[in-house]
Amino acid sequence: MSDIIRFGISIPADLIASFDQFIAERHYTNRSEAIRDLIREKLVQREWDAKIKGKQVIGTITSVYDHHKRELLNKLTDLQHDFHEHIISSQHIHLDHHNCLEVIIVRGEAEKVRQLADKINALKGIKHSQLTMTTSGLDLK
Numbered sequence: 001m002s003d004i005i006r007f008g009i010s011i012p013a014d015l016i017a018s019f020d021q022f023i024a025e026r027h028y029t030n031r032s033e034a035i036r037d038l039i040r041e042k043l044v045q046r047e048w049d050a051k052i053k054g055k056q057v058i059g060t061i062t063s064v065y066d067h068h069k070r071e072l073l074n075k076l077t078d079l080q081h082d083f084h085e086h087i088i089s090s091q092h093i094h095l096d097h098h099n100c101l102e103v104i105i106v107r108g109e110a111e112k113v114r115q116l117a118d119k120i121n122a123l124k125g126i127k128h129s130q131l132t133m134t135t136s137g138l139d140l141k
């Protein structure tokens with residue numbers, strides 16, 4: 001673990017009042033951890049935006065769809081085979097008679113992973129699909 005550095009910041013009173021309200025809603029016990037999390041969030045966002053050749057990001061694509069739409073199932077499977085190098089694992093849950101939930105864990109260059117997420121989202125019959133962008137954790141302390 002690296003050394004802890006303390007520093008002071010100047011901030012308008014109404015901005016810190018809003019921030020304190022935010023951290024209370026999120027159940028933080030102090031400003032420091034909330035600020036550390038905001039910094040980490042920005043650094044993860046930077047990893048996804050960096051467009052560095054070979055730089056690996058990690059994420060999940062969560063989708064809900066009706067499995068009775070057979071053509072959708074075929075297209076979804078085809079897409080996953082097209083991007084097999086970027087898929088670590090997937091889990092399929094039958095939510096009810098009609099609806100399925102699928103979570104795909106993805107790793108690779110941000111651009112490719114985003115491409116897969118966009119293509120899944122654009123499939124006809126997908127009710128909801130969302131890419132969660134996270135990190136390998138290697139660059140975060």
Ligand code: NI
Pocket residue numbers: 067092093094095099100101
């Ligand atoms: Ni199912």
